Amino acid sequence: MKSKELSELIFEGVVTLTIVYLLYMGMLMILARLVSAPPVLLRQMPSLRSVVLIVDAFMSIYRDIFQWIAAIFAGVFTWWRLARRYKQMQLGHILDELHYIAAGNFDYRIDANNSGSYVDVVNSINTLVESTVEAMEEERKIEQSKDELITNVSHDIRTPLTSIIGYLGLIEAGQFETNEEATRYIHIAYTKALQMKVLVDDLFEYTRVRQPxxxxxLKTINLGHFLEQVAADYELESRKRNVEIEVFLKTDPLMVEVDVDKIARVFNNLISNALKYGHGATWIHIEAEKIGSEVVIAVKNNGERIPSKALEEVFGRFYRVENSRSKETGGTGLGLAIAQSIVALHGGYIYAESDEKETKFVLHLPLEQKGKKEEKANA
Known part of the structure; x- marks a missing residue:
């Protein structure tokens, strides 16, 4: 409490006690006048005469009782006035601190320990401020994410587009010696155009699956047969890289309700990433089992370990563990972000773990899509 506020409380107490004292003295004067009433008045008012006689006989007792009553009243009334004034001061402090926060100092919090009876109000205000700050931070992250998205898309489109313009410009200017050289330029431009198409398709898919x-x-499928089919699609590429892909089912048959095309996209991304970025891997294992009301699927490989810091960001848009996008790996960096969104659409979640022995991406999916309004596909 500030010295000025303490002075105000003392002044308030003195004024209150003065008022009570004046009331007390006024009551004493009234009683004294009654006792000393003129004899003529007493003869005219017999009832008043009896009262005066009683008061006069017990004057000392009445005075003591009245003094005690007056003292108690003075204490209670003074305490009430001071308590009310103190609450007004506390409320004034809260309003001042609210104005301070509203001025842009969103890191400031009102101290609830000195808020007295307003502690619940202060806690509610602090909670509201924290929620507002979190919402503002989330909005800031969204805006930053949009800016990063535009920057990344612009970079990934500009690079192949520059090559396309360059090679087509050489052909347009006739700067080639043979038809074979012109054909090579056209092929390079065509390849770069395909890269742009992949990026645009991935970006479209990402924005689409991000919408809840x-x-x-939906369709109920045999997960074992589905995973075997997905693995078979990569048989040729895995042989080229000397990697063996195997499917292991701990629960068979394992029926699950999914959007087949979207879930296929998830496993295509995971297997493709394992082949491209699992440097030194000799096997990729896809394991699935039923646990309670969900299915748990792990896509593992014994390739190079993913750094711990990268694991926290691996599902981010355009994120790549490598520092550059090489021609060998290619890709847009949207694959895992798309996979995460698709799994979330199914009411599940996905995470990654990596150590010296193996790297694995683990999916948790509900066996049935209960309570959803999606349209089911005909079997």
Whole structure:
């Protein structure tokens, strides 16, 4: 409490006690006048005469009782006035601190320990401020994410586009010696155009699956057969890289309700990433089992370990563990972000773990899409 406020409380107490004292003295004067009433008045008012006689006989007792009553009243009334004034001061402090926060000092919090009876109000205000700050921070991150998205897309489109313009410019200017050289320029431009198409397709898919209202074309499938088919699609590429892909089912048969095309996209991304970035891997294992009301699927490889810091960001848009996008690996960096969004659409979640022995991406999916409004596909 500030010295000025303490002075105000003392002044308030003195004024209150003075008022009570004046009331007390006024009551004493009234009683004294009654006792000393003129005899003529007493003869005219017999009832008043009896009262005066009683008061006169017990004057000392009445005075003591009245003094005690007056003292108690003075204490209670003074305490009430001071308590009310103190609450007004506390409320004034809270309003001043609210104005301070509203001025842009969102890191400031009101001290609830000195808020007295307003502690619940202060806690509610602090909670509201924290929620507002979190919402503002989330909005800032969204804006930053949009800026990063535009920057990354612009970079990934500009690089192949520059090559396309360059090679087509050489052909347009006739700066080639043979038809074979012109054909090579056209082929390079065509390849770069395909890279741009992949980026645009991935970006479109990413923005689409990020919407929680995106419909799922649901169908109940045998997960074992589905995973075997997905693995078979990569048989040729895995042989070229001397990597063996195997599927292991701890629960068979394992029936699950999913959007087949979207879930296939998830496993295509995971297996493709394992082949491209699992340097030194000799095997890729896809393991699935039923646990309670969900299915747990792990895509593992014994390749190079992913750094711990990278694991926290691996599902981010355009994130790549490598520092550069090489021609060998290619890709847009949207694959895992798309996979995470698709899994979330199914009411599940995905995470990554990596150590010296193996790297694995683990999916948790509900066996049935209960309570959803998606349109089911015909079997």
């Amino acid at each position: 209202t995106t419909p799922l074309l």
